[in-house]
Amino acid sequence: MIEAARSFIWLNARVLEQRRFRYLFDGGSGDAVVAAVEAYRNDDGGFGHALEPDGRGPDSQPLHTYTALSLLAEVGVVEHAETACDFLTTITNADGGVPNCLDTPGFRAPWWQPSPDSDLLVTALLASVLHRMGVEHRWLAAATAFCWRRMTDLTESHPYEVNACARFLDHVPDRPRAEREAERLGALVRERGLVDLGDGRAHQGYSEGETHKPHHYAPTPDSLARRWFGDDELAADLDAVAAAQREDGGWTFPWAAWTPVTTYEWRPVVTIEALLALRAHGRIS
Template sequence: MIEAARSFLWLNARVLEQRRFAHLFDGGPAEPVVAAVLAYRNDDGGFGHALEPDGRGPGSQPLHTFTALSLFEEVGVTDHADAACDFLTTITNADGGVPNCLGTAGMRAPWWQPSEDSDLLVTALLAGVLHRMGVEHRWLDAATAFCWQRLGELTKSHPYEANACARFLDHVPDRPRAEREAERLCALVREQGLVDLGDGRRTEGYAAGETHQPHHYAPTPDCLARRWFADDEIDADLDALAAGQQEDGGWTFPWAAWTPVTTYEWRPVVTIEALSTLRAYDRIS
């Protein structure tokens, strides 16, 4: 499985994903991953240049910045987090939240809709990864308060937002509160059908096949969301994930490729994610 994926990545991936794979699966150094990520950084401390493939163009965006921070965390580097937080302070609303997509976005997927409104999804992703990194910054304090408030008010959601909230709850320091909110979020996810347990259930407005399976909510066994699913549900989901490897060695993605290059950029990303999840659950060594 890993050998086939390695061949796929060398044939198809960006340098960033090639360096990331080398670090995660071949014992490669962290420095080349960091250097590759920094190529996407702007002078304002944020990240752009299609680091997250669906947002094209050079401008700094919240989702690009989250992706950069996630990659830094993955290789154990925190040096550039403060500059990213400084950028986030320039786009944060009075309530502590940040928009999902800024009006400065250039060419972008149709689902990237600029708005000035604070967005729980992207704010929770950013706050979660910064807590995981152990960062202390004034931006994070206000963002954490925003996430707690919006989580407490949440009565209806969608899979991507619920998944972002799960990531926030995995790493926010107040563990008793996180445990309580995770139980409530679990009930919401299951009652509103926001998880595909093998029946192909999808949320209204999503593309056919674009569903969230248990491993999306619980990419590692130590996630709070692992408790949301029975062992047989997880096992069946991981079987399906492993079976999703294509003949060329890579995995594919279910959402629309709105411009051809995103197919080639997203597939290596989801391939590394699939391998990482399977390894976390001891399906591969």
């Protein structure tokens, strides 16, 4: 499985995903990953240049910045976290949250709709990775308070937002509160049918087949969301992940490819994520 994926990565991936794959599976250099991530960094401390494939153009965006910080955290590097927080401070609303994306020049996927309102999904993702990195910054304190307020009041949601909340709960320092909120959030997921346990039905507003499965919510066995699913449910999900590897060695994604290049950029990303999920849950070494 990994040998086929390796061939796919070297034949199809950006330098960033090649460096990441080599670090994760072949003992490659973390410094090489950092160097690749730095190519997407802007002078304002944020990240752009289509690091997240669905947001084209050079300008810094919240999701690009989250992706960059996640990649740096993966190799154990906190460099650029403080300047990224400085950038986030410039786009943060009075309530401590950031918008889903900024109305900057450039092309975006149709679902990247700029709004001045604070967005729980993006703010929770950013806060989660900064807590994971052990960062202390005034932006993070306000963003964490925003996430707690919004999460406590959450009675309706959608899978991407819930997934972002789950990542926040995995890393926020207040563990007793995280445990309580995770239990409540898991009940919401089951009650509202926000997880695909084999029926393949997408949530309203999502593309056909664009569903969240147990391993998306619980990418590792120690994720709080692991408690949301039975052993049989997770096992069936992981069987499906393994079976979804294509003949070329890669995995693919269910959301729309709104411009051709995103197909080539997203497939290596989701290939690495599939391998990481399988390895984390003991399916591959």
